[in-house]
Amino acid sequence: MTPRWTATGLSQDLPKGVVMAGHWQGHDLAVWRSATGRLQAWNDRCPHRGMRLSHGFVRGETLACIYHGWVYGAEGGCKHIPAHPALTPPATITVTAFACVEQDGVIWVAPADMAGSPPAVSGxxxxxxxxxxxxxxxxxxxxxxxxxxxxxxxxxxxxxxxxxxxxxxxxxxxxxxxxxxxxxxxxxxxxxxxxxxxxxxxxxxxxx
Ligand code: FES
The missing domain is CATH 3.30.310 (TATA-Binding Protein)
Known part of the structure; x- marks a missing residue:
């Protein structure tokens, strides 16, 4: 299947501080908006034990898994592990991030290396x-x-x-x-x- 920009939601349905489930060409997604409005689309699977991140919680500029509370930052990297508060999580613990763009009131998702812009839907x-x-x-x-x-x-x-x-x-x-x-x-x-x-x-x- 040729990768392409796919609409995964409407901007109006994703306020600040909220995560929702999405889907892109066979991949389940966690699509979330940070406290300051930054939009992200990630693989909907926590690197720890596989819990859906779309069941998690937005905390400021991070997304926390609902299961053991691992916290992921803007680029998908793990920032905090509650069971080991003194540990700096290895950089290898990272959620796969997709390209995510808002245009015409629509949330569009594509692979991270996708070139170009989503199609325009004017009028x-x-x-x-x-x-x-x-x-x-x-x-x-x-x-x-x-x-x-x-x-x-x-x-x-x-x-x-x-x-x-x-x-x-x-x-x-x-x-x-x-x-x-x-x-x-x-x-x-x-x-x-x-x-x-x-x-x-x-x-x-x-x-x-
Ligand atoms: S499954 Fe996500 S923190 Fe354990």
Missing amino acids: VQPLRSVSLTCDLAAVLAVEPALLGQDILRGTVQIDGQGHDVCLLVQNNPAGLTLHALCGVRANKVAASHWVENLRRRAEMKVAA
């Missing part, structure tokens, strides 16, 4: 993310106005009017997550209902 505003248990083919089958593969875009009917919609596709082991953006003139409540209805219709098509 739309962030709306919501929704997880589906079906595949992309089901989504395209129930809403043929949407065109694309990793970025679905088209004009759909919301509240009886045509509005531009952009859905950023994140594939997950259990299906996919769509990060939705809508035209700036669309009513966001109505657009959110349209997204939920799309999820329901696509999942029902698979079940039928």
Whole structure:
């Protein structure tokens, strides 16, 4: 699979001091924002015993594992081991970090050495993310106005009017997550209902 920038969330859903789970091309991620707003995306596995770091806690500019409390700093290096407070952790204890960029209100992730910038999604505003248990083919089958593969875009009917919609596709082991953006003139409540209805219709098509 060719590495590419993948949308893993919307900026509005990750305030300062919060960690959330994400996914990038087969890798589970811990995506977190420090107290000062610095954004990071790491492999979701503590180097100690493998606990998910997305279950951990943001402490200032660090992320602490929920299991034994090992603390990791900005570049993924272990900074503190509570059971050995006098020890300076070896530099080899490091979490794999990904490139993580915010653009157009979207959190994009790619390998650390990825060149270039994420694709631009102009003319739309962030709306919501929704997880589906079906595949992309089901989504395209129930809403043929949407065109694309990793970025679905088209004009759909919301509240009886045509509005531009952009859905950023994140594939997950259990299906996919769509990060939705809508035209700036669309009513966001109505657009959110349209997204939920799309999820329901696509999942029902698979079940039928
Ligand atoms: S598993 Fe993370 S500190 Fe032990």
